[in-house]
Amino acid sequence: YFQIQVFKKPCGNEEVGGRSLLKEDIAKAGRVTKLVNGCRDVLVLYHQGQLHAMDMRCYHSGGALQYGDIEEFNGRACIVCPWHKYKITLAEGEGLYQAVDDPTARPLRTHWRSKGVKQRIHKVTEVNGDVYVTLNNSSEAIESDVYQTEKYRAVLLPA
Ligand code: FES
Secondary structure (H helix, E strand, O other), X not given: OEEEEEOOOOOOOOOOEEEEEOHHHHHHHOEEEEEEOOOEEEEEEEEOOEEEEEEOEXXXXXXXXXXXXXXXXXXXXXXXXXXXXXXXXXXXXXXXXXXXXXXXXXXXXXXXXXXXXXXXXXXXXXXXXXXXXXXXXXXXXXXHHHXXXXXXXXXXXXX
């Protein structure tokens, strides 16, 4: 089985917490959510054999990313927020958008651009079948941090 454990978190408490999960559960669902010791909601995704972890609520308006589809844009796997369809890369947390260089040109020509890192990505490590999530505690503010407060947790509980 996979074990989701958190051994470091950005809110200062180093307490170890977690729960064991069956690998089949993750593979079937493709994702799990975890409230980490009452301080951070994380979404763990299993996609094409790889694990990814990110803040659970979308950087745009706090949308529930655990209900989003995973699609590729410009060759990059993204979660598509179910609320307003923002696209977030699984590996880096970058917001992607389609840019138009010349709005007067016909037909319009678009290409994918990055807004930079908008969603906080966390590290996932697998050791002997156990999966560990190390929270990214960089002090640099990332937009998705806004939705990791008690206020939003009360509104949008993890599954
Ligand atoms: Fe995610 Fe708006 S809340 S796109």
